[in-house]
Amino acid sequence: MIDRAFALLTAFTEDRRSLTLAELSRVTDTPPSTTLRLARRLVHWGALERDADGRYVVGLRLWEVASLAPRAHGLRRVALPYMEDLYEATHQHVLLAVRDGTDALLVERLSAHTAIDVLYRVGGRLPLHSTGVGLVLLAHAEPDFQDEILGQALTHEPEGVPLSSAALRRSLAEIRSTGVAVVNRAEPVPLHAVAAPVRGADGEVVAALSVVVPAGHAEPRVLAPALRATARALSRSLGAVTAPPAPAPGGLRRRQ
Amino acid sequence: MIDRAFALLTAFTEDRRSLTLAELSRVTDTPPSTTLRLARRLVHWGALERDADGRYVVGLRLWEVASLAPRAHGLRRVALPYMEDLYEATHQHVLLAVRDGTDALLVERLSAHTAIDVLYRVGGRLPLHSTGVGLVLLAHAEPDFQDEILGQALTHEPEGVPLSSAALRRSLAEIRSTGVAVVNRAEPVPLHAVAAPVRGADGEVVAALSVVVPAGHAEPRVLAPALRATARALSRSLGAVTAPPAPAPGGLRRRQ
DNA sequence: GATCGCATGCCATTCAATGGAATTCCGCCT
DNA sequence: AGGCGGAATTCCATTGAATGGCATGCGATC
Numbered sequence: 001m002i003d004r005a006f007a008l009l010t011a012f013t014e015d016r017r018s019l020t021l022a023e024l025s026r027v028t029d030t031p032p033s034t035t036l037r038l039a040r041r042l043v044h045w046g047a048l049e050r051d052a053d054g055r056y057v058v059g060l061r062l063w064e065v066a067s068l069a070p071r072a073h074g075l076r077r078v079a080l081p082y083m084e085d086l087y088e089a090t091h092q093h094v095l096l097a098v099r100d101g102t103d104a105l106l107v108e109r110l111s112a113h114t115a116i117d118v119l120y121r122v123g124g125r126l127p128l129h130s131t132g133v134g135l136v137l138l139a140h141a142e143p144d145f146q147d148e149i150l151g152q153a154l155t156h157e158p159e160g161v162p163l164s165s166a167a168l169r170r171s172l173a174e175i176r177s178t179g180v181a182v183v184n185r186a187e188p189v190p191l192h193a194v195a196a197p198v199r200g201a202d203g204e205v206v207a208a209l210s211v212v213v214p215a216g217h218a219e220p221r222v223l224a225p226a227l228r229a230t231a232r233a234l235s236r237s238l239g240a241v242t243a244p245p246a247p248a249p250g251g252l253r254r255r256q
Numbered sequence: 257m258i259d260r261a262f263a264l265l266t267a268f269t270e271d272r273r274s275l276t277l278a279e280l281s282r283v284t285d286t287p288p289s290t291t292l293r294l295a296r297r298l299v300h301w302g303a304l305e306r307d308a309d310g311r312y313v314v315g316l317r318l319w320e321v322a323s324l325a326p327r328a329h330g331l332r333r334v335a336l337p338y339m340e341d342l343y344e345a346t347h348q349h350v351l352l353a354v355r356d357g358t359d360a361l362l363v364e365r366l367s368a369h370t371a372i373d374v375l376y377r378v379g380g381r382l383p384l385h386s387t388g389v390g391l392v393l394l395a396h397a398e399p400d401f402q403d404e405i406l407g408q409a410l411t412h413e414p415e416g417v418p419l420s421s422a423a424l425r426r427s428l429a430e431i432r433s434t435g436v437a438v439v440n441r442a443e444p445v446p447l448h449a450v451a452a453p454v455r456g457a458d459g460e461v462v463a464a465l466s467v468v469v470p471a472g473h474a475e476p477r478v479l480a481p482a483l484r485a486t487a488r489a490l491s492r493s494l495g496a497v498t499a500p501p502a503p504a505p506g507g508l509r510r511r512q
Numbered sequence: 513g514a515t516c517g518c519a520t521g522c523c524a525t526t527c528a529a530t531g532g533a534a535t536t537c538c539g540c541c542t
Numbered sequence: 543a544g545g546c547g548g549a550a551t552t553c554c555a556t557t558g559a560a561t562g563g564c565a566t567g568c569g570a571t572c
Contacts, residue, residue, distance in 0.1 A: 001560070002294075005258050006301045012324050022518055031562045036520065038258075045262045051326065052458065058325040060356050066322035067379025068268050069314040070307065077378065081369035087340075100316050113337035122333065123323025202308065257529070278549055287531045292551065
């Protein structure tokens with residue numbers, strides 16, 4: 001069965017990058033014989049591989065076809081040179097994320113090894129309501145979806161401070177009108193994040209671009225124009241025809 | 257059936273990034289009803305998505321799990337900062353590739369937008385015998401595998417010039433003894449490629465790191481030490497314990 | 513040296529995949 | 543407008559493949 005195969009693949013996570021057959025069997029709640037048969041098929045095809053210790057790991061061939069995903073690698077391909085430009089200017093972190101369900105998915109990250117703290121990993125998920133890229137994506141999502149998120153009890157992620165839905169709504173409006181999201185964080189290390197929307201061919205926001213710098217490194221005021229300009233240039237490369245937002249005056253909620 | 261599912265996924269290629277159901281059906285030689293059922297399952301799971309036109313494309317979720325592949329994204333994660341260093345020095349192309357079967361698979365590429373010609377894409381395959389990274393990987397592959405490759409009729413890829421197996425064997429020996437591969441190419445645009453091996457925890461070569469610059473930009477002589485040093489630093493990050501190669505004197509063929 | 517857990521092979525049962533035919537939908541050409 | 547052709551989709555009886563319990567061999571651990 002095919003759901004079994006996917007269950008096998010999803011058994012792998014960031015902190016479970018390699019699994020034995022027995023582990024796979026337990027995690028997916030499948031009898032060992034079935035698991036073995038399936039794992040073999042996947043190995044044969046290249047979706048899984050066995051590492052030096054005989055443990056199962058995600059395979060190169062799966063990555064190869066996944067590299068054709070337009071919203072991930074396809075986007076990245078176009079964005080990377082622009083990200084490099086930002087990277088050279090800041091020499092800290094440059095992030096590119098798209099929305100998937102109720103999370104932001106980090107599609108690319110450039111980081112100097114002299115840069116601060118490791119943040120999120122490429123391929124990992126970020127909360128929408130407490131990161132720069134997340135806020136940008138949320139601010140430009142369909143209103144219905146925004147309501148759904150706003151209806152939940154939210155907290156600022158690392159600190160655990162509760163976040164009122166009214167305050168968040170105000171933030172989103174401001175993000176739409178200014179064209180950037182600015183997040184200042186004290187924990188775990190003081191930093192500024194500045195993020196801007198990236199638009200696709202039909203004008204809708206398809207991704208968010210961001211830089212993250214330690215507090216004192218550069219003022220968000222200075223970074224914002226660079227972010228806006230770079231995101232706009234990237235949008236143009238993606239086929240976004242006309243000039244951008246033309247933000248609804250007063251930050252009206254229902255725009256779409 | 258699960259092979260059907262993989263057939264569906266492999267129907268996507270670089271120049272077929274999006275497919276309609278009918279196209280999928282034709283390419284995989286599967287009846288439309290079966291194809292539809294399967295495609296739906298894959299969409300449900302996130303391995304496929306439908307784009308704005310309703311065409312099927314590779315999905316974000318597949319990319320997400322694929323980002324756990326140790327030999328692809330896992331490697332890249334460690335390598336990227338080192339690649340950045342090389343990139344800053346040359347501002348052209350920096351490549352990272354691993355071997356998969358009889359090809360090199362390009363795991364990462366940094367390129368300035370001012371850089372020359374587009375070469376190969378990330379996620380794409382390169383020939384082993386006529387690229388810098390490929391030669392490095394081939395030179396450090398198991399002897400049996402080398403023989404297999406050497407037994408074939410080979411040509412230098414872009415020019416179509418035949419390549420004698422004796423000459424290639426000599427090249428491989430030199431690559432092993434010098435620690436770098438140097439490829440000078442006239443077609444389609446004059447360029448130099450310099451590549452060096454990256455070693456994993458148990459000392460075997462797991463990847464190849466390379467820079468590609470236009471002829472006249474920088475001499476391979478100058479680039480080689482930088483490549484060797486960076487590849488070695490990267491190897492150390494990967495857990496390669498001891499100092500590297502200690503090349504077999506005289507470039508003996510059977511080393512393993 | 514014995515035991516436990518893991519990887520693996522085997523096989524009768526059963527359940528789910530299969531694809532042909534019919535239907536609807538949509539875009540294009542006349 | 544009208545109608546044609548291809549694509550997407552539904553349905554269902556048939557068939558063929560997935561299933562998992564059990565037994566075996568293997569290796570590590572106490």
